[in-house]
Amino acid sequence: MKKETIKQAVAPYMAELTKMADRIYDLAEPGLEEVRSSAILTDYLEKKGFQIERGIAGLPTAFRAVYEQGKGGPSFGFLAEYDALKGIGHACGHHMQGPSVIGAALALRDLCKDQPYKIVIYGTPAEETVGGKIIMKEKGCFQDIDLALMMHAAPNTCVDVRCMALECFYVTFHGVEAHAAMSPHKGKSAFDAALLSFQGIEFMREHVLEDSRMHYTVLDAGGPSNIVPGTAKAEYTLRSYSTDYLEKVIVPRFQDIIKGACLMTGTTCETERSYPFQAKIPCLTLNDLIMENARKFEAPQLAGPREKTGSTDFGNVMYDVPGCCIRTAFVPEGTAAHSQEYLDAGKTERAHEAIRSGSEILAGTCIDMIERPELLKQIKEEFRKRKQEETAKI
Structure with a gap:
């Protein structure tokens, strides 16, 4: 026409x-x-x-x-x-x-x-x-x-x-509060777990496809520095130009990183997952x-x-x-x-x-x-x- x-x-x-x-x-x-x-x-x-x-x-x-x-x-x-x-x-x-x-x-x-x-x-x-x-x-x-x-x-x-396909996770880490100077041995740092998860993501970057993207930020660090943090909250965004690669490779490895961070610090966590963008x-x-x-x-x-x-x-x-x-x-x-x-x-x-x-x-x-x-x-x-x-x- x-x-x-x-x-x-x-x-x-x-x-x-x-x-x-x-x-x-x-x-x-x-x-x-x-x-x-x-x-x-x-x-x-x-x-x-x-x-x-x-x-x-x-x-x-x-x-x-x-x-x-x-x-x-x-x-x-x-x-x-x-x-x-x-x-x-x-x-x-x-x-x-x-x-x-x-x-x-x-x-x-x-x-x-x-x-x-x-x-x-x-x-x-x-x-x-x-x-x-x-x-x-x-x-x-x-x-x-x-x-x-x-x-x-x-x-x-x-x-x-x-x-890019996208998955967003909100993770709340639970530890045990204690006096950071007098009895740190009685504490379990939720913030340490968050930091270790960030490090795990940094090491993972080298071993995924180059067009993958991973971002994170601290939402709640747990309070003053003289207290072992009993709670910490973090947000993670994972992306790939392939929906399948994101869901079958990056997300499972990320979930293992979170588990590993908790295992290393003796903490636990709760995870909230957003709607996935394909x-x-x-x-x-x-x-x-x-x-x-x-x-x-x-x-x-x-x-x-x-x-x-x-x-x-x-x-x-x-x-x-x-x-x-x-x-x-x-x-x-x-x-x-x-x-x-x-x-x-x-x-x-x-x-x-x-x-x-x-x-x-x-x-x-x-x-x-x-x-x-x-x-x-x-x-x-x-x-x-x-x-x-x-x-x-x-």
């Missing part, structure tokens, strides 16, 4: 979409508290004829919106975040995501009236905190889509090939198709995939279905996310243009797959092979 046709389909909605984005920006609701932000998106979608389910997966601010044209066609999943950073506000651009994917969905609906397909928009809260998509996936969400698409504002227009299974066919559309719509500041990435709950979705997030430029190259510069740019004309650009690129990508069904078959086949390769690494 011609570029101008898709542009003309997005254009009539832009005033409403940017107004929504600006309202969500002003609300700046943090994860799991996005009550009004979620309502802004669902109320608008309901008025546009989408079937709405609110509060899905036990999350009051999560939602599912569906529009179906005929039967038996592809099911396009659009995912949107809308949580702000607590204490900062929308310094990661999440307020733009819902309006941008809605623009893509409406353009797709208006332009493709004869072919069968389904649009499923998932509102996914709390990406910055608990990872809402992880909880939603565990409750059965995302099983009704053939692929997952997102938009994220960024310093460049690009796609990512990968992200690594993306990349699909280069889909990435290429999206970037082809980014060039077609003359998106600004085009760039290749980022060499280094962190972790995202979108990885858990992309571990099960092909997916891609188009990052659309709205700040100067090199600008850091979660910064004042991101925050200041959130309601500018460039931010509004990033919303439009994301809508056009995602709509164009889906229309390509409707007009050329072999593309979706190629995407699914590549995903199947790459997942087999991922799970065969260990």
Whole structure:
């Protein structure tokens, strides 16, 4: 389909979409508290004829919106975040995501009236905190889509090939308090156990794959230095670009390090484990198709995939279905996310243009797959092979 046709389909909605984005920006609701932000998106979608389910997966601010044209066609999943950073506000651009994917969905609906397909928009809260998509996936969400698409504002227009799997542990060590000068022999230092665990991680670094990452910090050191610490708390974050490698190699070795630290100090511990973030299974066919559309719509500041990435709950979705997030430029190259510069740019004309650009690129990508069904078959086949390769690494 011609570029101008898709542009003309997005254009009539832009005033409403940017107004929504600006309202969500002003609300700046943090994860799991996005009550009004979620309502802004669902109320608008309901008025546009989408079937709405609110509060899905036990999350009051999560939602599912569906529009179906005929039967038996592809099911396009659009995912949107809308949580702000607590204490900062929308310094990661999440307020733009819902309006941008809605623009893509409406353009797709208006332009493709004869072919069968389904649009499923998932509102996914709390990406910055608990990872809402992880909880939603565990409750059965995302099983009704053939692929997952997102938009994220960024310093460049690009796609990512990968992200890191992540596991976070909170460990409380229990020892025995004693006077550090007069009766240290009666004490068992919980803080010593924490320090030994840190040393164990340092020695482990040399013997894992080079792209692994391990971080730790002390949450509670136990009190004044003249008392043998009876309690100490530490936080550990473990990462790898391979979910299987993280779960089958790094995590078991970390758990042995914690046990060993307790054994050496005569202490005990309690461990709390967070929701696991999985690594993306990349699909280069889909990435290429999206970037082809980014060039077609003359998106600004085009760039290749980022060499280094962190972790995202979108990885858990992309571990099960092909997916891609188009990052659309709205700040100067090199600008850091979660910064004042991101925050200041959130309601500018460039931010509004990033919303439009994301809508056009995602709509164009889906229309390509409707007009050329072999593309979706190629995407699914590549995903199947790459997942087999991922799970065969260990």
